Amino acid sequence: MQDKPRVRFAPSPTxxxxxxxxxxxxxxxxxxRHYGGNFILRIEDTxxxxxxxxxxxxIIDGLKWLSIDWDEGPDRGGxxxxxxxxxxxxxxxxxxxxLIGESRVYPCYCSDEELxxxxxxxxxxxxxxxxxxxxxxxSPNERKTFENEGRKPAWRFKIDxxxxxxxxxxxxxxxxxADSIGDFxxxxxxGIPAYNFAAVIDDHHMEMSHVIRGEDHLSNTALQxxxxxxxxxxxxxFAHHSLILGEDRTxxxxxxxxxxxxxxxxxxxxxxALSNYLSLLGSSFAKSKEIFPREDMIRQxxxxxxxxxxxxxxxxxxxxxxxxxxxxxxxxxxxxxxxPFISSAGYDCNSMDMKWLYxxxxxxxxxxxxLSEIGDYIDIFFDDHFEVSEDAVPILEKxxxxxxxxxxxxxxxxxxxxxxxxxxxxxDETGFKGRALFMPxxxxxxxxxxxxELDKLFSILGTKSLIDRIDRVLKLTKK
Ligand code: GLU
Numbered sequence: 001m002q003d004k005p006r007v008r009f010a011p012s013p014t015x016x017x018x019x020x021x022x023x024x025x026x027x028x029x030x031x032x033r034h035y036g037g038n039f040i041l042r043i044e045d046t047x048x049x050x051x052x053x054x055x056x057x058x059i060i061d062g063l064k065w066l067s068i069d070w071d072e073g074p075d076r077g078g079x080x081x082x083x084x085x086x087x088x089x090x091x092x093x094x095x096x097x098x099l100i101g102e103s104r105v106y107p108c109y110c111s112d113e114e115l116x117x118x119x120x121x122x123x124x125x126x127x128x129x130x131x132x133x134x135x136x137x138x139s140p141n142e143r144k145t146f147e148n149e150g151r152k153p154a155w156r157f158k159i160d161x162x163x164x165x166x167x168x169x170x171x172x173x174x175x176x177x178a179d180s181i182g183d184f185x186x187x188x189x190x191g192i193p194a195y196n197f198a199a200v201i202d203d204h205h206m207e208m209s210h211v212i213r214g215e216d217h218l219s220n221t222a223l224q225x226x227x228x229x230x231x232x233x234x235x236x237x238f239a240h241h242s243l244i245l246g247e248d249r250t251x252x253x254x255x256x257x258x259x260x261x262x263x264x265x266x267x268x269x270x271x272x273a274l275s276n277y278l279s280l281l282g283s284s285f286a287k288s289k290e291i292f293p294r295e296d297m298i299r300q301x302x303x304x305x306x307x308x309x310x311x312x313x314x315x316x317x318x319x320x321x322x323x324x325x326x327x328x329x330x331x332x333x334x335x336x337x338x339x340p341f342i343s344s345a346g347y348d349c350n351s352m353d354m355k356w357l358y359x360x361x362x363x364x365x366x367x368x369x370x371l372s373e374i375g376d377y378i379d380i381f382f383d384d385h386f387e388v389s390e391d392a393v394p395i396l397e398k399x400x401x402x403x404x405x406x407x408x409x410x411x412x413x414x415x416x417x418x419x420x421x422x423x424x425x426x427x428d429e430t431g432f433k434g435r436a437l438f439m440p441x442x443x444x445x446x447x448x449x450x451x452x453e454l455d456k457l458f459s460i461l462g463t464k465s466l467i468d469r470i471d472r473v474l475k476l477t478k479k
Contacts, residue, residue, distance in 0.1 A: 268371025282311025
């Protein structure tokens with residue numbers, strides 16, 4: 001065993017990177033970085049029907065986007081490789097042979113249909129479904145008969161009866177009654193190992209000191225401990241953190257909305273904001289900080305404080321955190337990140353003056369919660385998007401408003417460009433101030449009742465655009 005911890009993230013590339021898994025990866029990564037250990041990426045690609053290289057790439061991209069890096073992995077090698085399980089089949093086979101030799105496993109010839117029937121009968125009898133163990137008592141002749149029928153056996157592990165106990169670093173003492181578990185398959189009939197078998201062999205061979213994963217794996221851990229014992233391996237330390245839940249307190253899934261890292265990225269959540277939020281969710285090592293930079297996360301990380309209770313995912317809070325990161329970004333860098341979102345909102349970035357766009361972004365960045373909202377905030381700067389919204393109409397129709405707007409209009413026409421002077425004149429001439437003075441002007445030059453500060457708007461829009469817009473509004477109110 002190494003002095004420094006070795007931990008891993010072991011995704012199955014059968015789907016996009018779920019934020020629950022991203023949180024597991026983050027915890028493992030923080031644990032490794034906190035203690036100066038190693039973080040390993042292992043791809044668990046034994047489910048050949050559901051596995052794909054596209055998903056593997058997508059998971060890797062998601063981790064990289066979250067700035068979670070690994071010291072060893074399929075793309076960068078390492079002395080414990082290969083790091084894809086499908087490239088390690090020989091190793092699993094060796095251990096299967098060992099277990100066969102020691103009669104710790106037996107061949108099981110049951111077909112899926114037979115197993116399903118057995119399960120249904122048990123359910124009808126209201127007994128918890130588990131494998132009956134019938135293939136464990138086959139005579140050599142019976143086995144031969146099955147072989148002659150062309151049946152390929154899976155390999156089942158014989159459960160040791162009794163209690164399986166282990167100490168979980170987050171949850172404390174955990175006990176499982178092995179009597180409720182049926183003999184389970186460790187190698188399928190196609191020769192490919194099941195997750196519990198391959199994971200134990202890899203965690204041992206890759207010298208993992210700690211296995212940190214979601215509490216949905218607790219029952220797997222019980223099975224894995226039996227395999228550790230049978231193979232004579234010392235188990236690592238285990239830590240099972242809580243899961244992310246939807247508002248109905250069930251495990252967060254697609255029906256709750258966005259769940260994959262790429263979906264959040266595509267709606268314009270910043271990587272820093274997502275990892276910040278995931279580090280706070282259900283844990284207390286941030287010590288009531290809301291904005292939690294990486295260096296602090298690494299320094300303050302504590303496995304014990306990752307929380308036992310399920311954590312309800314709060315989209316509003318994520319957006320709030322995202323807004324803070326957006327606000328704090330240098331406008332230059334933010335502009336770069338925003339470009340694809342501005343394009344997909346229907347604007348032609350190539351034809352825009354970048355200095356002008358910089359000023360626009362600088363003006364609106366305090367208001368946006370996600371990058372994809374940018375379209376809603378910048379439209380007021382484009383004359384061809386100018387439109388009077390419904391809530392602005394009653395404001396613009398008021399006599400007092402028209403008076404104020406006319407003063408602004410005349411001053412602009414006569415060449416006064418200074419916002420302060422214009423508004424002071426309007427105030428002095430009408431006696432209105434505050435909202436009563438500003439709202440009609442805002443409604444006239446943007447068509448909306450909300451938006452960035454008026455002085456900035458005036459300066460970005462420029463005299464010609466302001467005059468044109470007011471012209472259109474005045475014509476509208478005269479109808
Ligand atoms: N491939 C498993 C999963 O994605 C890994 C679980 C583990 O960390 O052992 O759930």
